[in-house]
Each structure stands twice: as C-alpha cells, then as structure tokens.
Amino acid sequence: MSQLYQRLLENNKTWVAKRIASDPDYFLRLSESQSPKFLWIGCSDSRVPANEITGTEAGDVFVHRNIANMVVHSDMNLLSVLDYAVNVLKVRHVIVCGHYGCGGVKAAMGNSNIGIIDNWIRHIKDVYRFHYRELDAIEDEKVKFDRFVELNVVEQVMDLAKTSIVQGAWNKEQDLWIHGWVYDIRNGLVKDLEVNFGSNEELPDVYKLEII
Ligand code: CO
16 A cells, blocks of 8 residues: 555544644534535535635535536435535535636537546536637637636526525525635635525526425
C-alpha cells in the first residue's frame, strides 16, 4: 500500500487529536444529531470543497455532488437528498454551486464521444440549446465557457424550483430559498448569480404544480 494512501489515515488521527484538544465535546455533540441549515448541490470536482470555501464546519451543510452540479429530475440520488434535506432536516437554503473551468460543462461544449458520461453531459447540452443565441454570439471561447457555466447554474436552480419537493415546501409556506453561485477556481471567490427564489412565482405556468 502506498504512503500516499496511508497518509490519509495518519491525517485523520492528527485531526481528531487537534479537534479534541480545542473542543473536548466536539464529537460527542456532533454524534447526537445534525441540523444543517444549508443543502449544497455542487460539482464533484476535487477543487470545490463545500465546507472549506464557505468557512463552515461539519454539521453545517448537507451535501450532494455530481458532475457539473446537475439537478436531473429522474436522478433518484438527487431527489432523495433533496427530499430528506427539505422535508426532514428542513434546511432553509439550497445552493447550487457551479465553478468556472468545469470539465463537465467544457465537455458539453464539444462533440467528443466519451462513454456513458455522454448521457449525463447531454443534460448540460440542453442548457446550451436553451441559450444558444446568447452563447453562439460570444466569440471568445473562454468568455463563452464562463457564461455557459453560469447559465448552467441558473437552469439547475430553475430545475430545483420545478421539483414537486421544492414546490410542496413552498406550498406549505416553509421558509425555503434556492440560490445559484459560481465558484472561481482561479481566485477562490464565489460569485452570487442572484437567482434567489422563495416561491414558485417566477416559474412559467406550465411548471406550477397544484399541490394539495
Ligand atoms: Co465541475
């Protein structure tokens, strides 16, 4: 076994010792329950760790990550996480956080046949199709890529609003907000896209559900 791998287990012991030294009840407290106020839907990219970039701790953020931070309505994993976060944990904010330089979004701009992932990437290509007038008009490939990342986040926020889970919570007047962010891996800063929804009012009528 490699030293690289063993290092993680060593790091874990060091971390536990440090935690206990500064807060003897840290693990006891966390082991009793969790009541995070945030659900994070982010990219699997190793450079975008939810807790680190938001200065939050274990217990603060319920996390779901997949390639290109997608909200796909047939994804049971996403739906289960969302349902649990909204209806059981009663988080107050759901944040979709994309990031510039996202490999999934980059792949969606091209035509490579990569494998099974093509079927996942296709959902991102749909975002391009919705916004092709704006995106095709951008000549600079880097600017276009950055804008595509942003538009993908906006569409995922809209997709969250379309779910029966989020609309059901709003229907019960649960205090639930959904937001779209983009993390800049070049400087560490988060850009708030200011797509903040706390009701289904912004949704086109066809998506509004009459939830009883
Ligand atoms: Co990514």
